[in-house]
Amino acid sequence: MKQVLVIDDSEEFRLILNKFLKAKFNCDVLLAENGNVGLELLKRFEPNLILLDIDMPVMNGIEFLTKLRSTPERSAIPVIMMTASKDRTHVESSLHLGITDYILKPFNVNTTYEKVLKVLR
């Protein structure tokens, strides 16, 4: 069974993605409310995909991504960035860190499905 790690500070958004991923891809879902918790989970799991919010307290998405890329045994995990911000600089700085794709909030069912499918297929 495929496994996806969702890192987002919004409780509602974690709920949405948890249900969505299980319903559409029948996969296992790990949930983290910030980058720190995400990194902790990565010590024990090796998910097939990380869905990562950019704007979070404690450790934001860019910081998380920087740390992830410098962790040899986890650095190759594909990451899809999620942001409510239309600020291109956020997306651009994450592109430098090798993200696979990005999703703009609010969440669009079809677009998200296609983007996740590309990675999990």
Place this chain on the structure above:
Amino acid sequence: MAVTPSECRILIVDDNLMNIQVVGEMLRGKGYKIEVALNGYEALQVAEKKRPDLILLDIMMPGMDGYEVCDKLKAAPSTQEIPIIFLTAKAETEDIVKGFRVGGVDYIVKPFKKEEVFVRIDNQLELKKAKDTIAQQNIELTEANSTKDKFISIISHDLRNPTSNLLSLSSMLADSYDSYSEEERKEYVMALERSSQKVYDLLENLLSWAVSKGGKIECTPRGIPVQGLLEENVGLVVGQAKVKGVNVYNKYVGSIEVFADHNLAHTIVRNLLTNAVKFTPAGGEVFTQASQTDSMIEISVTDTGVGMNDDDIQKLFRIDVKNSSIGQSMDKGTGLGLILCKEFVELQGGSIAVQSTPGKGTTFSIKLPAHTH
């Protein structure tokens, strides 16, 4: 920008009593308030204590001469803005140049003509008044700018996130409604309700604040029973707190009444309670309490939440500081609620205070005038 002499205080510094008397009489006759100092040391003390609007400074004085006095006054933040006019018998060009170099704004050579002294003093006082006005306008502009920045930040970020959640939740529910169990649908609807409540609370604060900033806030104080005020607002947050596993209750039972505007008082208490619930983990509690001391009533909201350090507390009520505190379950606060509380409490002649210990909890206390029958 004309000045009114009776509103201006001038310090005359001269070691010659006769000179002080002549200049003093002359200025007093015109309506100015006068302070005097007979030497440099005294001048520094009087300037510090009385903060005159202008200083007439002799140069040749024993102990500390006028240049040194000027130098010291210009070095001290509390006196550096006071204009200094040298009034002296030293008439050489190099003396005059030195006077300007150490920070004097004008230089009058004795013997002087009365009218010349008046016009030079008036010029400097007008300049100072204009400078003070600009400085005040700068403070107001900076605040207005911070207010605008806060509005933009709230609309672009804090409002966008919960709105985006609302849209995402409803689109998700609509997309796969039939495939969900009854329980899952209920979960969605509850999440929708929480998100809607967040958007509504934020909008309500934003609108109250906009009205307040536009100077159009209505404040009609009357007697409000405190027990009812607390119980009603506890009732509003108790459901949301229960979902989170936080127990909210009111401890105060009694008949005291605050003299406050009904809407403003409710906004204040609601915000303090919502905030307390937001920053309290599951298993914690939030309670309200009230007491009366003389003519003031103190209402407090205490939580057993995450608490704050001194640095966080300093930033709490500041509009110009981005204070997106992190609550339990990673709730983020805009900080707008507390800024509103402070403005509304002060508008009604009250005050707000906070006591907090990191990891243990926080108490916000507001003081409002008591209603006397």
